[in-house]
Amino acid sequence: MDATRNRMLQTFLDLPRFYKRVISVAADTVFLALALWVSFALRFENLQWVPDSRQLWVFGGTILVTLAVFVRIGLYRAVIRxxxxxxxxxxxxxxxxxxxxxxxxxxxxxxxxxxxxxVIYGALAFILVAGTRFGVRALIQHPGKKLKEFVIIVGAGPRGMQLASALGQGIECRPVAFISMDDAKHRSLINGLPVYSLSHVEKAVKNHGASRVLLALEDASAPRRRNLIERLEKLSVAVQTVPSVAELVTGKARINDVRDLDIEDLLGRAPVPPRRKLVDECLSGKVVMVTGAGGSIGSELCRQIISHRPKALVLLDISEFGLYSIERELSSVSVMGDLRVDIHALLGSVTDRRRCEAIMRTLGVQIVYHAAAYKHVPLVEHNLIEGIRNNVFGTLYSAQAAIAAGIERYVLVSTDKAVRPTNVMGASKRLAELVLQGLSADQSATCFSMVRFGNVLGSSGSVVPLFRDQIRDGGPVTVTHPDIIRYFMTIPEAGQLVLQAGAMGQGGEVFVLDMGEPVKIADLARKMIHLMGLEEFREEDGSGDISIRYTGLRPGEKLYEELLIGNDPRGTAHPRIMMAREASLEWSRLELLLEQMRRAADQFDCGRLVELMLEAPTGYQPNHELEDLIWCRKITDTSQHSGRNPSGQQGGAVIHRLTS
Structure with missing residues (x-):
């Protein structure tokens, strides 16, 4: 019976649009005639009543006028389903x-x-015309409802209503209940769907068999959002969210563009509140340059800088595609927001001092944010020379170019891995900090400052997108060590910190963020597994979906990262930004060290470079052997053919010390 009904429905749905309209008009003609006859029959209480000739003319005229009105108001253009x-x-x-x-x-x-x-006729006509249309709609949608995934919407405000309406018209999801943050709405009905309070979310999921929870909270609900995430994490349902109001207003997304949870939800703490006035005074009307503008941090800095209406924004990057992408995005933002900011996209490397100085002088740059760096720990370990050239000498040459060009402010984007580093990336970033501290003490024309923060969620190389892809692929989720912890922040938060601290700099300061408690990477992986509607696999009983596999610490990786070298940070005007008290190196000694490192890099002597980093006041304590891929291959090949180190005894001694 169901199969026959479905075939008939499908046959009707497959008809050309013209024939469907003819059927609708014919059906309405019958319904209107029936309503006219029944209204008289009910009035006279006579089911055998027959109209006379005059009443037939009335019937005909009424039906023709009604059909004409229906056509005029567009009723027959509406798609019934x-x-x-x-x-x-x-x-x-x-x-x-x-x-x-x-x-x-x-x-x-x-x-x-x-x-x-x-009066009777009007009521009957409405029931027949409207009832048949909504009845057909229900009949068409009924088979699809059985195939739809049941979802619960958290948020019974305007955004939740819009989402429920959009999903009801779709073919994938069917809203079955609301969760309201307002307990007063509990046990009520909205759009025919029951409303539960937050404390009854587990009951709602169980009663309705929901397999997914969609967050449609208003922006003002952010503080309670974190409590909600913690509660939902315990349920075996996928948790997703809908776009923010800003994205909806700007047209970047639609209300039914459901996506995985925002990274801010996984972070689980309040972001650093910005002080816009301070940054406005620093950037407004200035010519600002961002190195590494196509990277994750550099591009976010550009997005935030342009909102402060600088006179011009200079983008420098060695990556053609990254530079093209951010230049196109910022140009669109400038035009749409009527910001009137000149965007200059320039290809170049920060290791080319003459190129940097020419750009700064020609375009009249006043402020530089130096975000260009190689920051992926294992890659820098395997490419030691290039890591040092880019991170150390790229900072040195661009900073010297800034002094020569008369730049007002120069802000270095640093990392928590610069504190007591165990890897080349961290040591190179600490050396970059020492370079700026030395230059700041040696001159006063350019104000140098550094901003140090932890891991950035969502950046290139971040664990969040990696874990998300691994979970979607069925696992396993790879974590280096069960006890490894990290400080985390979001990309927008990192951008705000850099701008805030850069505006406060007086010369030579290292600013760090009070990032709260560190996050255990294994716990972050479990949270993501649970919030994607899955369970961690347990070997003892063989239950669960996604396993977590521990791969061991990578070369140069630490269990615990730190933000401060000393233990006596000073406060600043911003409650969440501190200023570190850290040792520096006078410029004459630092200049000699840098010249020795430059010669070693030119000679491709990785052993000598490691030795110089060990001698420098960086706190560098490698926990692994030297990993540069080309250097190690040359050492192996030379040892096999001649039994000698191609760079002499010094480099070999360093390698022996690292491996012992």
Whole structure:
């Protein structure tokens, strides 16, 4: 029976649009005639009543006028399977005109039309015309509802209502209940769906068999959002969110563009509040340059800088695609927001001092944010020379170019891995800090400052997108060590910190963020597994979906990262930004060290470079052997052929010390 009904429905749905409209008009003609006859039969309490000739003329005129009105208001253009509640008002207005026409024709043809008959007719016509349309819609959608995934919407405000309406018209998800942050709405009905309080979210998921929870909270609900995430994490359902109001207003997303949880939700702490006035005073009307502008941190800095309306924004990057992408995005933002900011996209490397100075002088740069760096720990370990050239000498040459070009402020984006580093990336960033500290003490024209923060969620190389891809692929999720912990922040938060601290710099300071408690990477992986509706695999009973596999610490990786070298940080005007008290190196000694490192890099002597980093006041304590891929291959090949180290005894001694 169901198969026959479905075939008939499908046959009707496959008809050309013209034939469907003809069927609708014919059906309405029958329903209107039936409503007219029944209204008289009910009034006279006689089911055998037959209209006379004048009443037939009234019937005909009323039906023709009603059909004409229905055509005029667009009722026959509405697609029945997607018909909305707005069609009810169209039908009400059409039936009202029909009832009035009924009375007018009764008067014109001098037919007997009792005063109560038009009222009865209007009610019957509405029931038949509207009821059949919504009945057909329900019939068409009923088979699809069985196949839809049941979802619960958290948020019974305007955004939640819009999402429920959008999903109801779709083919994938069916909303079955609301969760309201307002307990007063508990046990009520909204759009025919029951509303539960947050404390009953587990009951709602169980009662309705929901397999997914969609967050449609208003922006003002952010503080309670974190408590909600902690509660939902315990349920075996996928948790996703809908776009923010800003994305909806700007047209970047639609209300039914459901996606995985924002990274801010996984972070689980309040972001650093910005002080816009301070940054405005620093950037407004200035020519600002960002190195590494195509990277994750550099591009976010550009997005935030342009909102402060600088005179011009200079983008420098060695990556053509990254530079093209951020230049196109910022140009669009400038035009749409009527910001009138000149965007200059320039290809180049920070290791080319003459190129940097020429750019700064020619374009009149006043402020530089130096975000260009190689920051992926294992890659820098395997490419030691390039890591040092880019991170150390790129900072040195761009800073010297800034002094020569008369730059007002130069801000270095640093990392928590510069504190007591165990890897080349961290040691190179600490050396970069020492370079700026030395230059700051050696001159006063350019204000140098450094901003140090932890891991950035969502940046290139971040664990969050890696874990998300691994979970979608069925696992396992790879974590280096069960006890490894990290400080985390979001990309926008990192950008805000750099701008805030850079505006506060007086010369030579190292700013760090009070980032709260560190996050255990294994716990972050478990949270992501649970919030994607899955369970961690347990070997003892063989239950669960996604396993967590521990791969061991990578070369240069530490269990615990730190933000401060000393233990006596000073406060600043910003409650969440501290200033570190750290040792520096006078410029004459630092200059000699840098010259020795430059010669070693030119000679491709990795052993000598490591030795110089060990001698420098960086706190560098490697926990692994030297990992540079080319250097190690040359050492192996030379040892096999001649038994000698190609760079002499010094480099070999360093390698022996590292491996012992």
């Amino acid at each position: 997607y018909i909305s509640e707005r069609a009810l008002f169209m039908i009400i207005s059409g039936v009202a005109v029909s009832a009035v026409a009924f009375m007018i024709f009764g008067f014109l043809f001098q037919a007997m039309v009792p005063r109560s008959v038009p």
